[in-house]
Amino acid sequence: MTETTTPTPRAAQPRPGIAAYLAGRTNLITFVVLALGLAALTNGASLSLESIKTLALAESVRALAALGVGMIILTRGIDLSVGAVVCLVSSVAGSFA
Numbered sequence: 001m002t003e004t005t006t007p008t009p010r011a012a013q014p015r016p017g018i019a020a021y022l023a024g025r026t027n028l029i030t031f032v033v034l035a036l037g038l039a040a041l042t043n044g045a046s047l048s049l050e051s052i053k054t055l056a057l058a059e060s061v062r063a064l065a066a067l068g069v070g071m072i073i074l075t076r077g078i079d080l081s082v083g084a085v086v087c088l089v090s091s092v093a094g095s096f097a
Contacts, residue, residue: 038072 022029038046045051065086 060088 035047065083
């Protein structure tokens with residue numbers, strides 16, 4: 001005689017909880033915690049519109065350089081000497097100011 005086996009029902013998949021949700025968003029959580037910590041230390045002055053505009057203007061050069069480096073790396077023309085060029089251009093531009 002042959003044995004017949006009855007299929008066992010699969011265990012229900014547990015729904016991901018809050019820990020699983022937060023584990024995938026550690027960058028956002030870290031940013032929010034640091035921003036709130038900085039705001040607490042500066043009595044909210046760091047979250048003012050003027051402060052955010054100043055920060056965005058100051059970091060725009062690095063953001064454009066990072067985009068350029070990203071494009072170079074993505075097109076497989078890996079050239080990590082862009083930092084030296086950014087330093088040189090910043091120095092020359094600073095001498096004109």
